[in-house]
Amino acid sequence: MSAPLLSLRDVHKVFGDGDTATVAANGVDLDIHPGEIVGLVGESGSGKSTIANIVLGLVRPDAGTVTFDGVRLSDHLARNERAFRRQVQAVFQQPLLALDQRRRIGWSIAEPLVIHRIGTAEERRSRVVELLRAVGLSPDLADRLPRELSGGQLQRVNIARALTLEPRLLVCDEAVSALDVSVQAQVLDLFLEMQDRLGIAMLFISHNMAVVRHISDSVVVMYHGDVVESGPTDQVCDAPASPYARQLIGSWLEPVVDTLPESHE
Ligand SMILES: Nc1ncnc2c1ncn2[C@@H]1O[C@H](COP(=O)(O)OP(=O)(O)OP(=O)(O)O)[C@@H](O)[C@H]1O
Ligand SMILES: [Mg+2]
8 A cells, every 4th residue: 555645653632731631642543545535533522623633733742743745744844834734724613713704705715826826816716616616606606705605605615715725635624514414415525526536635524424434435433532443434334343433333323213213003
């Protein structure tokens, strides 16, 4: 197999100290190969967002190594943060927070191109139209302000913005969780298309196991800061080795019909 694009080795992170200390990452190992989609799952507070933020250089690990493309993350950030940011993009859960409220949608989608001095004004405009279409939005929305869009539309704008620079790694932290099921499916298909067409790798965090199963090549399960299970998606979903993963995945994959009240005939 190819060398990993992203590697975490024995990554530790503790928040707070003494009685209030929380171990958010307890020796996490994780690899993402070029073009691979890795699903990261686990109950609330298990450390998923901490890992996402460490990968993005927003949280510094206490110990362990993070390498991207064979170079330590700290070196990327020290030497050429802009080049790193171009290659690693993120989509978070709160769509409104990520956008400049005073700027029109088209401006926000084109901004990464402006920052990185890519293309002429005309080329940027046509790229905005192309990206809006790719995420299932009308190009007319380019002239609107964020407050004029719905939550689902805004999240798709954020995804378009994250894809503008055709990153090598996309970190999605509950990026589709707030979207309607039909829009979710559309966005997941877009991610898979990007993986296929551009070879974009993804760290895909979600509490929806069906979504993770649909999109991921492999799955990592966290529990209280520990990786308790990892492997190819089918293996982790169909035959999880650890009791915790079995329980978590079992409860997530339960058919909805099982949770409906029994009918009394
Ligand atoms: N900046 C911080 N300061 C203090 N504690 C933090 C901080 N960030 C995270 N934590 C704690 O670390 C643990 C892991 O948090 P994290 O956000 O990584 O979990 P998560 O798996 O993303 O949860 P969720 O599914 O609810 O988003 C939690 O107990 C959380 O309260
Ligand atoms: Mg989280």
